[in-house]
Each structure stands twice: as structure tokens, then as C-alpha cells.
Amino acid sequence: VRLSNFLHQIKWFLNYSLKAQNLHGVHSPFVYAFNKQILNATDATFYPFEKIEALRNQLLKSNESVLVTDFGAGSRLNQTQTRKVAKIAKYSLKPQKIAALYFRIIQHYQYQNLLELGTSLGITSAYLASAAPKGNLSTLEGCPNIAQIAHSNFKKLNLFSVEPIVGAFEVTLQNHLASLAKPIDFVLIDGNHRYKPTINYLNQIIPYLSDNACVIIDDIYWSSEMTKAWEEAKKNPTFTVSINLFSVGILFKHAGKIKEDFVLRFPYF
Ligand SMILES: C[S@@+](CC[C@H](N)C(=O)[O-])C[C@H]1O[C@@H](n2cnc3c(N)ncnc32)[C@H](O)[C@@H]1O
Numbered sequence: 001v002r003l004s005n006f007l008h009q010i011k012w013f014l015n016y017s018l019k020a021q022n023l024h025g026v027h028s029p030f031v032y033a034f035n036k037q038i039l040n041a042t043d044a045t046f047y048p049f050e051k052i053e054a055l056r057n058q059l060l061k062s063n064e065s066v067l068v069t070d071f072g073a074g075s076r077l078n079q080t081q082t083r084k085v086a087k088i089a090k091y092s093l094k095p096q097k098i099a100a101l102y103f104r105i106i107q108h109y110q111y112q113n114l115l116e117l118g119t120s121l122g123i124t125s126a127y128l129a130s131a132a133p134k135g136n137l138s139t140l141e142g143c144p145n146i147a148q149i150a151h152s153n154f155k156k157l158n159l160f161s162v163e164p165i166v167g168a169f170e171v172t173l174q175n176h177l178a179s180l181a182k183p184i185d186f187v188l189i190d191g192n193h194r195y196k197p198t199i200n201y202l203n204q205i206i207p208y209l210s211d212n213a214c215v216i217i218d219d220i221y222w223s224s225e226m227t228k229a230w231e232e233a234k235k236n237p238t239f240t241v242s243i244n245l246f247s248v249g250i251l252f253k254h255a256g257k258i259k260e261d262f263v264l265r266f267p268y269f
Contacts, residue, residue: 005223012221016246020265030255031241031262038104039245042267046103048130048157053096055153056123059089066149071142071168071192085121085149092120094190094218097268098247099127102188105214105250106131111185113210115176116140117169117201118191118218122150122162128188129159135185138163140172142191169197173204183210190218195225199232206238213253215239220249234261 023040026032062085070081094102106114106128112135114128119141129137139162141147147166154162165172169192187209189201198217205215220230230249234242239251240259245266 002223008224008227009221012227013246016221016244016263019263020246021263022265026262026264028241028256028260028262030252031243031260031264034243035264038108039101039264039266041104042097042100044104045100046107046130048126049096049100049103051157052099052123052126052130055126055156056089056093056096059121059123059153060086062086062089066145068146069143088146089121089123094124097266099124101266102216103127103131105216106186109185109212109214111135111214113180113182113184114138114186114188115184115205116188116190117173118189119150119164120146120190122153122164124188124190125150125162126153126157126159128186129154129162130157133161136161136163138165138176140165140167140169140176140191142166142168169201173201177204177208180208183213184208185210185213187213187215188218189216193219193222193226195229198226198229202229202233202236206236209238209253211254215251215253217249217251219247220244221246 023035026035064085065082066085068081068083112132114132114135114137116125116128116139119125119139125137125139144166147164151164165176187205217230217233220226238253241252241255242261243250244263
């Protein structure tokens, strides 16, 4: 982590901790229910979790290395380098608590058509897909070798409803959206953590969202660029409810009549 990003994260985590509300401070019925039934329902574990976490642990212990085509923030496009799979599993994936939150969101609102930008090893994708066994997940990844590992992980977990799409989002996203038969209910934007690309992906996706869709932007306080992207995304009239959990930002479409913004406490620790 760059020093400037690290300082940005500390500053905003303190700000978040001061502002974050607990259940009692929330007046919106939609957000009150979200807070109680989804956000804080952390005791709820579901049978797929164990299998996915066993696979995550295997990846964390892996001795394999992989030649990575790096599309990420801060690096020039198409740089390649060898990386340990264990390191990717440790540093690039969302922790179980957040992946399980995504699972609960999808299950609660019965979202069926899911999209993820940034598959990586497919661990979070596995949570998304398991939450909608009758639905479908399309997941986009730029690095072919990483996508290959994710693909084999989906097989190991018997997740046959996942459609992995390989290539730069800049190339694959628009074609994918144009090919959709149904609007998208749930989107996770978790790749290329920079201001412009994040806003571009969001703007591309918005016309394809279903009426009650949810869009999650990952790592909104990772850097000042991501915070700028979050501030702008929140203002978009498509979304009536925005919820800041520090680690991620959640946007809901048509969840209420007036536009409301929340900072909610998430039980991270
Ligand atoms: C943070 S990881 C995703 C983690 C995953 N969602 C999880 O929690 O398990 C981001 C991924 O997005 C991919 N990525 C970043 N920018 C991209 C781009 N412009 N096009 C395609 N893939 C990209 C990277 O290769 C990386 O694997």
C-alpha cells in the first residue's frame, strides 16, 4: 500500500468510525430492515460457506505461482509478473465477513441476475453464485491465468451457473451488457480501483439495472480516487439509498422515494 493511500485510509476510517450509526439511529424503514436483517445478521451461516472457505484456505497455503497480467490500479496495462497464488488469496480477495454479507444481500432480496467485475480467484464469486442457485452470475476478469484458476475453483464447488468472461473490462463489459436477456439485479465492482474507470463502468451498467437493483463498489476508501468515485456515484439520481460501510459502498435503486445517504457500523471485528 502506498503511503498516501495508507494515510487516506487512516483518516477516513477515523471519520467513518465517528459517523457510523448503529441500529437506533436509522429512521428509514428500508435501511432499518437492511441493518437488522442483513448487515447485523452475522450469526447466519449457510452450508456453502464451509466449502468455499476450505477452498480459500487451500489457496492461502498454495505453493503455486502464476504469471499475472496486471490490470490493477497504479500499474501500466498489460504488465506481467509472477505472483504467488497464496499472496493473491491473502491480499486481493474480500474477507469472509464481506463475502457473506453479499450472500445475505442477494438471498434477502432474491436477486437472480448477478454481475461481478474482478473475479480474481473466484472466492467472492462463489459466495455470490451460491446465494442465487437458480440465478446466474457473470464474472469478468482480465488476467487469463487467474481466470483459469477461478474457473477450476467453480468446478470444484459445482458452481455451473457461473459464466466467466476473460478480457479487459474495457473490451468485455459493453458486449456482455448488450447481450443480456434480462436486467441485472446485483453488481459488484471490484477491479481497477481508479476514479475514471470506476465511474465509466458504473455509467455503462446503469441502463441495464433492474428496478430494485443493488450496486456495490469495493474499496471506496482505498485511495482518494476511489473516494471521489464513491462521492460521485452516490449523487447519481439512479440510486435512492447509499450505504457507506467503509470497506465497501452499497447503492440501491428505487428502494425509497427520497434520496438518503447512510454511514452504518459494520461488525468488522
Ligand atoms: C481485487 S481483485 C477481485 C477480488 C474478488 N472480487 C474477490 O473478492 O474475491 C481485482 C481483479 O480485477 C482484475 N482487473 C482489474 N482491472 C481490470 C480491467 N481493467 N479489466 C479486467 N480485469 C481487471 C484484476 O486482474 C484482479 O484479478
